[in-house]
Amino acid sequence: MPATATETTIHDQLTALVRLQHIDSKIDQIKKLRGDLPEEITDLEDEAAGLMTRVEKLDEEQKSNAIDRKQSEIDVKDSEQLIKKYEEQQLQVRNNREYDALTKEIEAQKQRIIDGNLRVEEIDIELPTKEAAIEETKTRLSEIQEILDGKKTELKEVLEDTKHEQADMEKGREKAAKKVDARYLRAYDRLRSRLRDGRAVVPLLRGAASGFAVPPQRQLEIRQRNRIVACEHTGRIIVDNDLFRKTIKKVKI
16 A cells, blocks of 8 residues: 555545645636537548548549540550451451451451440540539538638637646646545546546535435535545545635645
8 A cells, every 4th residue: 555545644635635626627627618629620630531532532533534535545446447457358368267257356346446435435424523523522621621720720729828727737736646545546537537527526515415415424424524435326525515615725736
């Protein structure tokens, strides 16, 4: 067990926990000034990255189609020349077998011409749709980037306004945490992580703590300040209100 466990009393630990909670609550308030900006910026950055990937993919498809179209046109011209060549050769054949072989070649080249022209037509039909998709995506990307730049500027201003105050708070928190016994600190941190408002230590006010009634016997134990009492509903550490107020008043960061 750490030395602080034997050298400090429960009263000291309660005081240290209240002090730590007060500082953490102040830090939470500073972070709330940023609102949802960090999350919004992350979402916008993810959307922008997705849009950039889409533009790149569409551009690559356009380049590939352009190459494909050009090749199809070349194939058609090659086939036309080959057909002309085979037809001339048919006039010079010596038997039916050679004639039939050339006829098959001519039919194959005609099919090649059909396929090539169909591919050119298909690419030409797709072209306006592809171009519209690229333009639409680039427009959306530009809009997102403008919004993103504004959000980043806004966050930067908030961070600039609060960075010194938060830095001081963080230093104060580090000192305050050292005064809390390790086992209580672990319990406190676990509570903080699962409670939406981050209030792991709360005062006893008019027989209740964080909205839940506290039994009279428990109230007495809390006021005696000689044991750690947790709320049976939320798990929060409950502290005598007088101790809570006096401790907070003494906190200087």
